[in-house]
Structures are given as structure tokens and as C-alpha cells.
Amino acid sequence: MSGVLPTAVRMDFRLQRRYGFWYATAFVVLLWIGVLQLVPDPLLGPAMPYLLMADLAFMMFFIAGAVFFEKGERTVFALVTTPLRFRHYLTAKLLTMSALALVTCVVVVLADYGPGVALFPFVAGVVLMTLLMLLTGFITAPLFPSISEWLLPSTLVLTVLNAPIVGYSGLYPHPAFSLVPTDGPLRLLGAAFHQVTLTGWQWTYAIGYPAVWIAGLCLLAKHVFHRHVVTSEGGR
Amino acid sequence: MGGTTGFIATFGRNDLRTVRRDSMLVTVMLGPFLYAAALWFLPAITGHVAREYAFDLVPYHSAIVSAFCVLGPPLLLGAVLALQLLDERDQNTLAALRVTPVPPATYTAYRAGSTIALTTFSVLASLTVSGQVDAWTLLLSVPIALTAGLLAPVLGLVMASLGRNKIEGLAVMRVIGLAVFTVPMIPFFILDSPWQLAFGVVPAYWPVRAFWSAFDGGTYGLYVAGGLLYNAALVGVLLRVATMRLR
Numbered sequence: 001m002s003g004v005l006p007t008a009v010r011m012d013f014r015l016q017r018r019y020g021f022w023y024a025t026a027f028v029v030l031l032w033i034g035v036l037q038l039v040p041d042p043l044l045g046p047a048m049p050y051l052l053m054a055d056l057a058f059m060m061f062f063i064a065g066a067v068f069f070e071k072g073e074r075t076v077f078a079l080v081t082t083p084l085r086f087r088h089y090l091t092a093k094l095l096t097m098s099a100l101a102l103v104t105c106v107v108v109v110l111a112d113y114g115p116g117v118a119l120f121p122f123v124a125g126v127v128l129m130t131l132l133m134l135l136t137g138f139i140t141a142p143l144f145p146s147i148s149e150w151l152l153p154s155t156l157v158l159t160v161l162n163a164p165i166v167g168y169s170g171l172y173p174h175p176a177f178s179l180v181p182t183d184g185p186l187r188l189l190g191a192a193f194h195q196v197t198l199t200g201w202q203w204t205y206a207i208g209y210p211a212v213w214i215a216g217l218c219l220l221a222k223h224v225f226h227r228h229v230v231t232s233e234g235g236r
Numbered sequence: 237m238g239g240t241t242g243f244i245a246t247f248g249r250n251d252l253r254t255v256r257r258d259s260m261l262v263t264v265m266l267g268p269f270l271y272a273a274a275l276w277f278l279p280a281i282t283g284h285v286a287r288e289y290a291f292d293l294v295p296y297h298s299a300i301v302s303a304f305c306v307l308g309p310p311l312l313l314g315a316v317l318a319l320q321l322l323d324e325r326d327q328n329t330l331a332a333l334r335v336t337p338v339p340p341a342t343y344t345a346y347r348a349g350s351t352i353a354l355t356t357f358s359v360l361a362s363l364t365v366s367g368q369v370d371a372w373t374l375l376l377s378v379p380i381a382l383t384a385g386l387l388a389p390v391l392g393l394v395m396a397s398l399g400r401n402k403i404e405g406l407a408v409m410r411v412i413g414l415a416v417f418t419v420p421m422i423p424f425f426i427l428d429s430p431w432q433l434a435f436g437v438v439p440a441y442w443p444v445r446a447f448w449s450a451f452d453g454g455t456y457g458l459y460v461a462g463g464l465l466y467n468a469a470l471v472g473v474l475l476r477v478a479t480m481r482l483r
Contacts, residue, residue, distance in 0.1 A: 024407035028414055035418040038425060043291060058410050065406040072326055147402050148319035159270060170288065171280050
């Protein structure tokens with residue numbers, strides 16, 4: 001059984017490359033590196049958490065695209081007949097896509113900001129943020145018949161996920177923003193670029209609250225996937 | 237010619253029927269308001285940045301407004317166009333059309349045309365709702381909105397032609413999305429240099445460049461004319477390419 005997950009991970013990496021995600025990411029990294037040169041130095045630190053958050057949001061589209069594609073091509077139904085369990089399927093996707101996201105962020109940050117970033121909150125912030133975006137895409141995509149119909153509802157979801165920016169930036173601080181699970185990862189990114197200092201319980205909240213959400217979303221993902229993808233074959 | 241008009245009327249009627257069935261167009265119409273709503277925060281953000289970082293955002297207002305209201309709608313609606321075309325190819329709708337008397341390019345042209353109209357409207361609507369432009373600038377923005385409208389099918393047709401399927405289309409969209417939001421903004425920092433015109437090869441340069449001039453009360457006719465001609469020519473070329481690639 002232990003060989004199933006590594007095989008699934010290898011397959012997902014191969015698919016990523018074939019879908020052109022790697023080339024796209026390379027271009028994106030080059031563009032970010034170039035464009036961030038234009039940002040005045042004193043503003044770079046404050047701007048980084050927002051920029052990383054905006055960039056990571058795209059992971060939602062990548063995973064949704066993968067779900068729609070595999071559903072359309074029926075590869076999902078072939079996979080159902082293999083020893084691959086849902087938890088392997090989802091874990092492989094989350095693992096490979098967050099690896100891609102993390103590499104992107106590391107390269108961009110090292111190139112433009114330098115090694116002065118605080119490592120632990122940076123990695124924790126990027127990974128938690130990415131997992132939330134990925135799971136949101138994975139759960140919402142099967143609810144719609146086609147990707148063009150999913151695209152716009154997804155921007156509304158994205159608006160909610162981005163709402164903590166309003167509180168974090170100090171524009172309109174309100175405790176309600178901390179209910180949105182992306183608030184914690186955003187604060188971790190802020191800590192990574194020395195914009196905010198987190199106290200003991202804030203660390204617990206910033207890591208624990210999104211982690212609870214991620215666990216819950218994984219369970220929901222299984223339910224949605226079985227109900228709207230696996231058992232709806234023929235309905236398309 | 238009369239035949240083509242007939243086909244377009246048929247496609248249009250069919251689309252209006254689909255609108256009732258799914259919420260696609262309703263949500264497309266929400267797009268500009270989302271962009272505009274983001275700009276309601278602009279005065280507060282400007283004050284905040286000035287207090288916190290001693291940085292004056294006011295000289296950058298035209299660039300910020302143009303990114304949200306002039307580039308945002310073409311990018312969003314261009315992506316919708318690309319995904320629609322790729323979806324329809326994957327579902328073989330396009331193959332079905334080939335056994336009808338419709339000339340091959342008509343369908344793509346119809347989709348591009350409706351995207352131009354929707355985007356033009358969307359740009360003007362978001363500029364109006366944003367509350368960041370005065371009435372005179374809004375009036376000057378009508379031809380700019382049309383230039384931005386032409387930009388939408390340019391982006392959409394490139395995305396649809398470069399991706400072999402939906403998911404590759406998304407990878408292309410990520411690159412184009414970031415490029416369109418950033419590259420045309422670079423000349424904003426070198427407005428005094430004649431080199432800014434070199435960015436004219438980027439189709440998105442023209443509507444934003446025209447908008448900056450309109451916003452600051454400069455002359456903008458050249459940029460509007462250049463943008464309309466260049467983007468219209470690109471739409472023409474890309475329609476042929478996309479029609480061939482999407483078959």
C-alpha cells in the first residue's frame with residue numbers, strides 16, 4: 001500500500017509538466033522578479049504579503065482546471081478502479097501543487113527581497129495559504145458543469161478569501177476578518193517580512209485556525225468529490 | 237452578408253436563452269462592480285500609505301484606476317471567452333457547427349464581437365461606479381473603453397489558441413494575466429522617455445496609456461487611434477488563427 005502515494009505524486013508532477021504549469025510558473029517568476037524591481041525598496045517589505053497572497057490565489061484556478069480536465073477526459077473514473085484511495089488522490093494533488101507554489105515564492109522572494117525573510121512564518125504562511133486556496137478550488141469546481149461557469153462564482157469566493165487584507169492592512173480593522181481562514185496565513189506572511197509581530201496566542205491562532213479549516217475542508221472535499229464527480233458519471 | 241447576420245441573430249437568441257438557464261452573464265456583469273468596489277478604498281488606502289510609510293500615492297492614482305477599470309474587465313472577459321471556446325471545443329459544439337451552413341469563422345467572430353461589446357460596457361460601468369473619475373474624463377473614456385473592448389478578444393483568442401485544452405489554457409492565462417497587469421504599467425514610470433512607445437507592441441499598452449493622458453488632461457487622440465487600429469488588426473489576424481486552431 002505504501003507505494004500508492006509516491007506513484008500518485010510522481011504522476012501529478014508529470015501531469016503538471018505536461019499541462020505546461022512549469023513553463024507558466026517559470027514565466028511568472030521571471031515577470032515577478034522584473035516587475036518587483038520597480039517597487040521602491042521601503043515599500044517592498046510591506047507589499048510582499050499582498051503580492052504573494054494574490055499570486056497564490058491562482059492555485060485555486062490550477063486545481064479547478066485539473067478537476068474539470070480529469071472529469072472531462074474521464075481519467076478520474078479510471079482512477080476509481082485502481083487501489084488509489086481518495087486520500088492518496090487528494091494528498092498527491094495538494095502536495096505537488098503546494099510544492100510548485102512554494103518554489104515560486106522562494107525564488108521570487110530570494111531574488112527581490114533577499115535572505116532577510118523570517119523562514120518559519122514564511123514557509124508556514126505560504127503552505128497554509130496555498131492549501132486553503134487549493135481546497136477551495138477542489139471543492140467548488142465539481143459544483144459547476146463547466147469551467148467557464150465556475151470562473152465567476154469563483155471570483156466571488158476569492159473576494160471573501162481576500163477580505164482579511166482589509167483588516168490586516170489597518171484600513172478597517174475588525175475582529176470579524178479573523179473568522180476568514182486566510183487571515184492567519186496573511187499575518188504569518190506579515191511576520192515573515194517583519195511587518196507585524198505575533199504574540200504567543202496569535203501564533204497559535206495563525207497556524208491552528210487555518211489548520212482546523214484545512215482538515216475540515218479535506219473531509220468536505222471527499223464528500224463533494226464522491227457526490228458530484230464519482231457517482232455522477234453520465235450526468236457530466 | 238445577409239446570411240451571416242442571420243446566423244449571428246440565431247447565436248444571439250440562443251445565448252439569451254442560456255442566460256436564463258445559467259447565471260454566467262449575470263456574474264459577468266458583476267465583474268466591473270467588483271473592480272469598482274475595490275477602488276472605493278483608494279482614498280482610504282492613499283491616506284493610510286501616507287501615514288504609515290510616508291509615501292504619496294496620488295501621482296499613481298491614474299495607474300491604479302487604469303489597472304482595475306481599464307485592464308481588469310478585458311482580462312476577465314477575455315478569459316471567459318477563451319474558456320468558453322475551449323469548453324465548446326472539448327464538448328464538440330464546434331465540430332457540430334461544421335455540419336451547419338455557418339461559415340467556420342462566423343461563430344468565433346460572433347463570440348469575439350459580443351465580448352467586445354460586453355467589455356466596452358464593463359469598462360465604462362466600472363469607471364462610473366468607482367467614483368474616481370470626473371464626468372469629463374468619463375466622456376473621454378468612451379473611445380478608451382472601446383480600445384479596451386478590442387483588447388478582450390485579443391487576450392481571449394491568444395489564450396484559446398495557445399492552450400490545447402482548458403487546463404493548458406489556464407496555464408497560459410496565468411502568464412498572460414500577470415503580464416497584462418504588470419508590463420503595460422512599466423511605461424508609467426518612464427513617461428518622459430520616447431522609449432515608452434516601444435511598449436506599443438503590447439496590445440494592452442494603448443488603452444492604459446490613453447487613459448493616463450485623459451485622466452491628467454493631456455492629449456490622447458494618438459493613443460486611442462493607435463490602440464483602435466492595432467488591436468482591431470490583431471483581432472482580425474487572431475480570428476483566423478483561432479478558427480483554425482479550434483477546429
